[in-house]
Amino acid sequence: MTTLVIGGAGYIGSHVVRLLLEQGQEVVVVDNLSTGLRSRTEGAELIELDVTLPEARERLAFQMQASGVDSVIHFASHKQVGESVEKPEMYWHDNIGGLANVLAACSQAEVRDIVFSSSAAVYGMPDVDLVTEDLAPQPINPYGATKYVGEWMLADAERAHDMRTVALRYFNVAGAGWPELADTAVMNLVPIVLDRLERGLAPVVFGDGYDTPDGTCIRDYVHVLDLAHAHIAALDYLRGEERPHRAFNVGTGEGSSVLEVIDAIARAKGIEITPEIGPARAGDPARLICSGDRIARTLGWKSEHGLDDIVRSAVEARAAGITPDVEAYPEA
Ligand SMILES: NC(=O)c1ccc[n+]([C@@H]2O[C@H](COP(=O)([O-])OP(=O)(O)OC[C@H]3O[C@@H](n4cnc5c(N)ncnc54)[C@H](O)[C@@H]3O)[C@@H](O)[C@H]2O)c1
Ligand SMILES: O=c1ccn([C@@H]2O[C@H](COP(=O)(O)OP(=O)(O)O[C@H]3O[C@H](CO)[C@@H](O)[C@H](O)[C@H]3O)[C@@H](O)[C@H]2O)c(=O)[nH]1
CATH class of the missing domain: 3.90.25.10 (UDP-galactose 4-epimerase, domain 1)
Structure with missing residues (x-):
C-alpha cells in the first residue's frame, strides 16, 4: 500500500509520514515547501509541486499511477485565520482550488481513499459545552469556510466517483x-x-x-502525535466495509x-x-x-x-x- 501525503513536509503531515514509514508503509510526499521543510521528509520520496497550479492535476495523477498510490492524505493549505480575513481570494483559490485538483487527479488515477485536514474552525462560535459533529457548521472566517466547502467537495466526489473520504476536524494542535x-x-x-x-x-x-x-x-489541546495516529485510524476505516460518517472531531x-x-x-x-x-x-x-x-x-x-x-x-x-x-x- 502506498500513501500520497500532500503537505507531508509540514508540521502535522510530517508526523503522519513518520508513523507510516515506521509501520513499513510506502509513502510519497508532495509539497511545495512554502511552509514545509525538506528535512522533515527524510525516508520518503519528496516531489516538489504546487497543487494549485493548472498542471498539478495531470502531474498528481501521473505520480499516483507511477507509484501505485492507493490512498491520499491532503494537508496542504493556508491556515491563518487573520490572513484569510484579509485575503479571502487567496484562500478560495489555493485551499479550494488545490483540493479540486487533488480530487480530480484521484478520480483520473482511480484512487478512492482520501483523508482531508479539516478544522474546528468550521464550527465558528458554537455556544455549547461540548462540540459534536451533529452541530451544524457555521464558519465565521474564510479559512473555516474553505474547510467546510472542502468537506462538501468530498461528499460530491464520493457520489460522482465512488470515492471514500474522511474529514478530520482538528481542534488545537x-x-x-x-x-x-x-x-x-x-x-x-x-x-x-x-x-x-x-x-x-x-x-x-x-x-x-x-x-x-x-x-x-x-x-x-491535542498532541500532534495523537492526531497523527488518528490519520492512521482514518485510513483503516476507509479500507473497511462500514462507513457511517465522513466528518470526525479530533481532540x-x-x-x-x-x-x-x-x-x-x-x-x-x-x-x-x-x-x-x-x-x-x-x-x-x-x-x-x-x-x-x-x-x-x-x-x-x-x-x-x-x-x-x-x-x-x-x-x-x-x-x-x-x-x-x-x-x-x-x-x-
Ligand atoms: N496546526 C493546526 O493547529 C491546525 C488546526 C486545524 C487544521 N489544520 C490543518 O492541517 C493542515 C496541516 O497544517 P500544519 O499545521 O501541518 O501546517 P503546515 O503549514 O506546517 O503544513 C502545510 C504543508 O503544506 C504545504 N503546502 C502548502 N500549500 C501547498 C501547495 N499549494 N502545494 C503543495 N504543498 C503546499 C506546505 O509547504 C507545508 O509543508 C492544514 O490543512 C491546516 O489547515 C491545522
Ligand atoms: O499570545 C496569545 C495567543 C493566544 N492566546 C489565546 O490562546 C487560545 C488559543 O489560541 P490560538 O493558539 O491562536 O488558537 P485558536 O485561535 O483557538 O485557533 C486554533 O485552533 C483552531 C481549532 O480549535 C484552528 O481552527 C485554528 O486554525 C488554530 O489556529 C485563544 O483563546 C487565544 O485567545 C492568548 O491568550 N495569547
Missing part, C-alpha cells in the same frame, strides 16, 4: 512527536508563549473577562484555559511565569471543547497525551534547537 518535526510557526498559543519567554518577554493573555472559571478562553474532550496552558509551560520549564493580561482578541469563542465520542466509537481512536505531555514535548523541541522558520512566517 500542539506539541511534537519528534523534536525535529516540531511546529516552526509562531502562530499559536504554545509556540507564542515559548517564543516570548526566550526573548525575555511576558506572555500576553488575550482577555480574562470570559465566562469561564478563571476568565480566560478554554480550548481543547481530547478536555478543555484547558490560557492560564492553565501557561502554568503547564511554567512547570515544564521549571520557572515562574507572570503573564500580562491584554485585551480580548476579536472572534475568540470563550470555550471550544471537542466531543470525541464519534471518533472513539467509529474509528476506535482516543488521545493518549494530556496538556503536560504536549507542553513538555514542545519545550524539549525548542531546547533541541528547533526554532521559528522566519522565511515562511516573517511575522514570527
Whole structure:
C-alpha cells in the first residue's frame, strides 16, 4: 500500500509520514515547501509541486499511477485565520482550488481513499459545552469556510466517483512527536508563549473577562502525535466495509484555559511565569471543547497525551534547537 501525503513536509503531515514509514508503509510526499521543510521528509520520496497550479492535476495523477498510490492524505493549505480575513481570494483559490485538483487527479488515477485536514474552525462560535459533529457548521472566517466547502467537495466526489473520504476536524494542535518535526510557526498559543519567554518577554493573555472559571478562553489541546495516529485510524476505516460518517472531531474532550496552558509551560520549564493580561482578541469563542465520542466509537481512536505531555514535548523541541522558520512566517 502506498500513501500520497500532500503537505507531508509540514508540521502535522510530517508526523503522519513518520508513523507510516515506521509501520513499513510506502509513502510519497508532495509539497511545495512554502511552509514545509525538506528535512522533515527524510525516508520518503519528496516531489516538489504546487497543487494549485493548472498542471498539478495531470502531474498528481501521473505520480499516483507511477507509484501505485492507493490512498491520499491532503494537508496542504493556508491556515491563518487573520490572513484569510484579509485575503479571502487567496484562500478560495489555493485551499479550494488545490483540493479540486487533488480530487480530480484521484478520480483520473482511480484512487478512492482520501483523508482531508479539516478544522474546528468550521464550527465558528458554537455556544455549547461540548462540540459534536451533529452541530451544524457555521464558519465565521474564510479559512473555516474553505474547510467546510472542502468537506462538501468530498461528499460530491464520493457520489460522482465512488470515492471514500474522511474529514478530520482538528481542534488545537500542539506539541511534537519528534523534536525535529516540531511546529516552526509562531502562530499559536504554545509556540507564542515559548517564543516570548526566550526573548525575555511576558506572555500576553488575550482577555480574562470570559465566562469561564478563571476568565480566560478554554480550548481543547491535542498532541500532534495523537492526531497523527488518528490519520492512521482514518485510513483503516476507509479500507473497511462500514462507513457511517465522513466528518470526525479530533481532540481530547478536555478543555484547558490560557492560564492553565501557561502554568503547564511554567512547570515544564521549571520557572515562574507572570503573564500580562491584554485585551480580548476579536472572534475568540470563550470555550471550544471537542466531543470525541464519534471518533472513539467509529474509528476506535482516543488521545493518549494530556496538556503536560504536549507542553513538555514542545519545550524539549525548542531546547533541541528547533526554532521559528522566519522565511515562511516573517511575522514570527
Ligand atoms: N496546526 C493546526 O493547529 C491546525 C488546526 C486545524 C487544521 N489544520 C490543518 O492541517 C493542515 C496541516 O497544517 P500544519 O499545521 O501541518 O501546517 P503546515 O503549514 O506546517 O503544513 C502545510 C504543508 O503544506 C504545504 N503546502 C502548502 N500549500 C501547498 C501547495 N499549494 N502545494 C503543495 N504543498 C503546499 C506546505 O509547504 C507545508 O509543508 C492544514 O490543512 C491546516 O489547515 C491545522
Ligand atoms: O499570545 C496569545 C495567543 C493566544 N492566546 C489565546 O490562546 C487560545 C488559543 O489560541 P490560538 O493558539 O491562536 O488558537 P485558536 O485561535 O483557538 O485557533 C486554533 O485552533 C483552531 C481549532 O480549535 C484552528 O481552527 C485554528 O486554525 C488554530 O489556529 C485563544 O483563546 C487565544 O485567545 C492568548 O491568550 N495569547
